[in-house]
Amino acid sequence: MILLIDVGNTNIVLGLNDENGFSASWRISTDANKTSDEYGIQVTQLFHQNDINPRDVEGIIISSVVPNIMYSLEHMIRKCFNVDPVIVGPGVKTGINIKYDNPKEVGADRIVNAVAAHEKFRRSSIIIDFGTATTFCALTKNGNYLGGNIVPGIKISSEALFQRAAKLPRVELEKPKGVICKNTISSMQAGIIYSYVGGVEYIVRAMKKEMMAVGEDEPIVVATGGLAKLIAESTDVIDIIEPQLTLEGLKIIYEKNKE
Known part of the structure; x- marks a missing residue:
């Protein structure tokens, strides 16, 4: 075990x-x-x-x-x-090649997710992890980790709105019925969630364009993290939700290094 x-x-x-x-x-x-x-x-x-x-x-x-x-x-x-x-860190076998300017700067969670995606799909991938920060990672079919970007997580964004706007309440992250809302809570929920969805869609499109420009096939988009399902319900750019992606990656890396 x-x-x-x-x-x-x-x-x-x-x-x-x-x-x-x-x-x-x-x-x-x-x-x-x-x-x-x-x-x-x-x-x-x-x-x-x-x-x-x-x-x-x-x-x-x-x-x-x-x-x-x-x-x-x-x-x-x-x-x-x-x-x-x-x-997980420098010196640990992962089976992927990290093309970051300084590979030591890549978060361990991003490496682990990339390892799992590479082993599961063996194709060009964009991996989105909806955590405290939301990370986007680009992975080639051959297992080259190209890099990506990091944005504030949706909970950080919503908490900042509550803390910095005196008359706005803290709200649950629930998807409202539409974008045109008739009360403050629904208006905040719509603004937070749908603006985040729009950002995800833009980044995914831009990453696909850059990856395909260097000869990669159109990448599959894999999402993980606690809020992956909430965002995926409102967009068609996410192909697969893998709730256990990080744990699966840890298992793979353990097997590669257990000797």
């Missing part, structure tokens, strides 16, 4: 993978102030609630975009699971 850990700015996603596939997954809050013991209590409770023995975990892999949390997590892992985790 392998424990897969994806550390994001807002949440930590944990998944268990065994010979039958993904057997469990959890989401906990990212908190750099927690000690290794506090994380240990939280994680072992999740295992026990699902009648899983932590000692059945044979290997662990972590991708993280929050460096100052890693000491506590690594210490917790060695204490609770008695294994040394694989950390």
Whole structure:
């Protein structure tokens, strides 16, 4: 059994993978102030609630975009699971070629998503991860990671509107029936969601144009992240939603490096 850990700015996603596939997954809050013991209590409770023995975990892999949390997590892992985790970063085998000016600058989550997309589809791909930040990544058929762009996540955008406009309330991210709305809450929901959809459509079209200009076939557009479904419902530029893409990528990278 392998424990897969994806550390994001807002949440930590944990998944268990065994010979039958993904057997469990959890989401906990990212908190750099927690000690290794506090994380240990939280994680072992999740295992026990699902009648899983932590000692059945044979290997662990972590991708993280929050460096100052890693000491506590690594210490917790060695204490609770008695294994040394694989950390996605320089020197780890991925099976893709990173064409960034400085490959060390590419977030581990973006690399992991690209690995999963390359293994699953083996074709030109645009990968969109709707997280705290929304990332767009371009991947060639041959597994060359060309780069991409990063924009504020939709929750960041909506929170900024609430904080900076005194008379506007905080709203749930729900799609209204139309664009012409007759109350403040629906107006904000329409503005936030549909303007974000428009931005996604523009970036995807521009990325496709640049990729096809250098000889790539029209890329498939793969979306992941908690808000992927919300955005995909309002546009036809997203071809596939892969909720487990990051965990699948971690599993692939673990297998490439377990020796």
